[in-house]
Structure formats: structure tokens, C-alpha cells
Amino acid sequence: MTEKDFLSKSYNDLPSEGKVTWKAPSNIALVKYWGKKANQIPANPSISFTLDACATTTSVSYTKKEGDSPQFSFDLIFEGKPKEDFKPKIQTFFERIEKYLPFLKSYHFIIETSNSFPHSSGIASSASGMAALSLCLMDIEKKLNGSMSEDFFKKKASFLARLGSGSAGRSIEGDLIQWGKYAAIEESSDLYGVRYPFKIATVFKNFHDTILLVHKGQKQVSSSVGHNLMHDHPYAERRFAQAHENLDKLKTIFENGDLDNFIRIVESEALTLHAMMMTSMPYFILMKPDTLEIINKIWSYRASTKVPLCFTLDAGANVHLLYPESVKEKVIQFIQDELVVHCEKGHYICDRIGDGARKLR
Structure with a gap:
């Protein structure tokens, strides 16, 4: 169309x-x-x-x-x-x-x-x-x-x-x-x-997203400004090609329920997004020290427990934790024990995959 x-x-x-x-x-x-x-x-x-x-x-x-x-x-x-x-x-x-x-x-x-x-x-x-x-x-x-x-x-x-x-x-x-x-x-x-x-394998049909509210204030750079900085970005064309390549890889990952490679792509995409911000002109950093602390704790926790938990980021400091339904209780306990200390006023939001918009009567 x-x-x-x-x-x-x-x-x-x-x-x-x-x-x-x-x-x-x-x-x-x-x-x-x-x-x-x-x-x-x-x-x-x-x-x-x-x-x-x-x-x-x-x-x-x-x-x-x-x-x-x-x-x-x-x-x-x-x-x-x-x-x-x-x-x-x-x-x-x-x-x-x-x-x-x-x-x-x-x-x-x-x-x-x-x-x-x-x-x-x-x-x-x-x-x-x-x-x-x-x-x-x-x-x-x-x-x-x-x-x-x-x-x-x-x-x-x-x-x-x-x-x-x-x-x-x-x-x-x-x-x-x-x-x-x-x-x-x-x-x-x-x-x-x-x-x-x-x-799409069943495991991806019941995914959760818990959003760790690291920073509640207004971003120092709006998304609109950030998008525009890609016009003359030295790494823009390679980044755009990478997005197509990762979509190609996800087709097999979604079909096979391959959580390990799903984690690799999703986390790489999140860090690439912020790498584009840090290498634009002007450059800027939207992650906070607590963002990095959370990421390092996720990596350590996943390595020691084999729980398939990963993170992604939007254009900001907050961390989205993505994980399947089967490990929900373990992840919530991990958040409460290790990650809530890095959230502003200890706040986080529990969400999950939904079916889209609906009309209210």
C-alpha cells in the first residue's frame, strides 16, 4: 500500500x-x-x-x-x-x-x-x-x-x-x-x-518485561534529535545493514525457541543503539552508572544460574528485563535482592507481552 x-x-x-x-x-x-x-x-x-x-x-x-x-x-x-x-x-x-x-x-x-x-x-x-x-x-x-x-x-x-x-x-x-x-x-x-x-515458538509467547526505573527525569537529548544525528553518522550505513542481518537471524531463533541466541541479539541491539548515541556528533550518553551496574549484575547472574534473563534499553537509562514465564519467580527474587537498589526510589514496573490495543465501551 x-x-x-x-x-x-x-x-x-x-x-x-x-x-x-x-x-x-x-x-x-x-x-x-x-x-x-x-x-x-x-x-x-x-x-x-x-x-x-x-x-x-x-x-x-x-x-x-x-x-x-x-x-x-x-x-x-x-x-x-x-x-x-x-x-x-x-x-x-x-x-x-x-x-x-x-x-x-x-x-x-x-x-x-x-x-x-x-x-x-x-x-x-x-x-x-x-x-x-x-x-x-x-x-x-x-x-x-x-x-x-x-x-x-x-x-x-x-x-x-x-x-x-x-x-x-x-x-x-x-x-x-x-x-x-x-x-x-x-x-x-x-x-x-x-x-x-x-x-514463533511457545516460549516467546509468554515473555515478561520488567522495567527497572533507573532515572525518572527528562532525557538530556530528545529521541527526535537523536534520530536526526544519524544523517551524518560515520557508522550509520553499517548499523542499518546490521538491523537487517539481525532480523534474518531472528527468524530461525523465533521458530526454534533459541533463547541463547535471542539474548545475544537483543542485548547487542540495545548496546548498539547507545553506541550510536555515543559516536554521533554531538555525542551523548543516556545510560547512568546504575544502568551499567544492573547490566553487569545481569551478566553475572545469568552466568552463575543459567536463567535465560536478558536486558534491552530504549533511548534512556531505564533497563527492560526480558524473560520467559517459566523463570518469573526466580527473576523477581533476583530483582528484589540485587537490582532494586539501583532503581530510583526502588521503583520498577512488571509487564508482559500483550495482544495490542482495544476499544473500551
Whole structure:
């Protein structure tokens, strides 16, 4: 599909008002995307686990405006309070998607949103937030186009979410989502995420993600700035090739339930992501001393116990611990005994793989 497939015609008989609510999860990338082209196109393909507990719930109330209006009209309520500093990002998002949803200027919207995790937790809420908002807007369009298929609905929701936040396109469905054009998956696209089409061993169907909150403050460098620094990065092309190679390797790993090689690739991807940050110009370090302490303790624990626990990192200091259901009790004990001391105020969040977004009645 191309961008043109997602264009919509103007609508007749717009409803006067309504309300819709969706809950969308965050996700954690296994193969990272770092670097993007114009219009939120990824420089390399990525693959992620869809999470379950870390989610954003968004309600959109819409009331038809009188006459034509050249402006978008919306109020934003975050966790019960007006949030003016979020509005510019929504304004930019609406500007990007207007040609795909031509009803946007016909309504005044009240957007009410909240996260299941603390906003100050250091977990990026842009993926779940933009996915939930996109699903609400697509729900409105589906009311205007009753013949829309479920498959098209999900693809367009992912397409729109990506225009708000790249990784948000991976938060529509579960449980393993691939985004970015990749030769081995014919239906893959730079425009939206797709469900991983190949065989996945049972062990990967019941994975957990416990997020160790090392640092809850704002990052010193935004992800958008970090992505842009890949344009002239001396190691960019090799990194983009590496992502394709790791996706090739994961096909066999997922099929065979090969936890040892899964661990090698996932941890390598996490460290490569941060290596790109440390070797860009300007360069920066988002890991904290406690991040490194946790990583070293994981390596030591895994070597001594053979428990298949691994880590991954987003563009920040927090550590995601990934492990199968069968070792959950051992890992939680390890966290409490050894790792919680490295978490800000001892905080961590227990999550697991989920099935994707859902509409709330």
C-alpha cells in the first residue's frame, strides 16, 4: 500500500457529536530503529514486543462546529487536568494527518488521556499515546465509512500513529510487530507495522518485561534529535545493514525457541543503539552508572544460574528485563535482592507481552 491508499474523500452527513475511547499499549523494540527520513520513515526496519500493562487510555469527544473553520479546535486533558504544553505536539500531528482525515477541522475535540504508568517514570508514552489517539480518530472515520475492513482500519491507524511518533505504529496490534520495509516479509512497509508472519515458538509467547526505573527525569537529548544525528553518522550505513542481518537471524531463533541466541541479539541491539548515541556528533550518553551496574549484575547472574534473563534499553537509562514465564519467580527474587537498589526510589514496573490495543465501551 502507498500513502495514496489512505487518502479520504470529504464526507457528507457528518454526525453532530459523539465520543469514543481506546486503550493502546506501549512496546519495546528488540531490533531497534534509530535514524529516520522525512515523514517519519525509518532508516532501518525494527521488530518489537507489544506490552500489556504500560498503556494509554484516550477518549475523544467530538462536536460539530458551525460553518467552515480554517483552524483545528481541540482541548487536551491529561489525567484530569488541562495540559497546554502537550497541545503543540497534537497540533503538529493534526497538520500531518489532515489530508488523510478531512473531517478534522469540522469538529471541536475534547481529548482526555491518561497513562497506566506514572508520567515521570521515564517510560516513553508517545507510542501508546499516539496509537490510542489515532485509533479514536479512525473509529470516527469508520462511522463515516461503514464499509471499511478491519484490516484496513488497523493499517491506517498504524500509518497515522507513525506520523505522530514513529514507534507508535507498532502499538496497534500484538504480540510481535515488525515495522519498516524488510525483504523477507513481503507485506512489510515503512508506512505501518505488520504482525510478524513467521512461526514463533511457545516460549516467546509468554515473555515478561520488567522495567527497572533507573532515572525518572527528562532525557538530556530528545529521541527526535537523536534520530536526526544519524544523517551524518560515520557508522550509520553499517548499523542499518546490521538491523537487517539481525532480523534474518531472528527468524530461525523465533521458530526454534533459541533463547541463547535471542539474548545475544537483543542485548547487542540495545548496546548498539547507545553506541550510536555515543559516536554521533554531538555525542551523548543516556545510560547512568546504575544502568551499567544492573547490566553487569545481569551478566553475572545469568552466568552463575543459567536463567535465560536478558536486558534491552530504549533511548534512556531505564533497563527492560526480558524473560520467559517459566523463570518469573526466580527473576523477581533476583530483582528484589540485587537490582532494586539501583532503581530510583526502588521503583520498577512488571509487564508482559500483550495482544495490542482495544476499544473500551
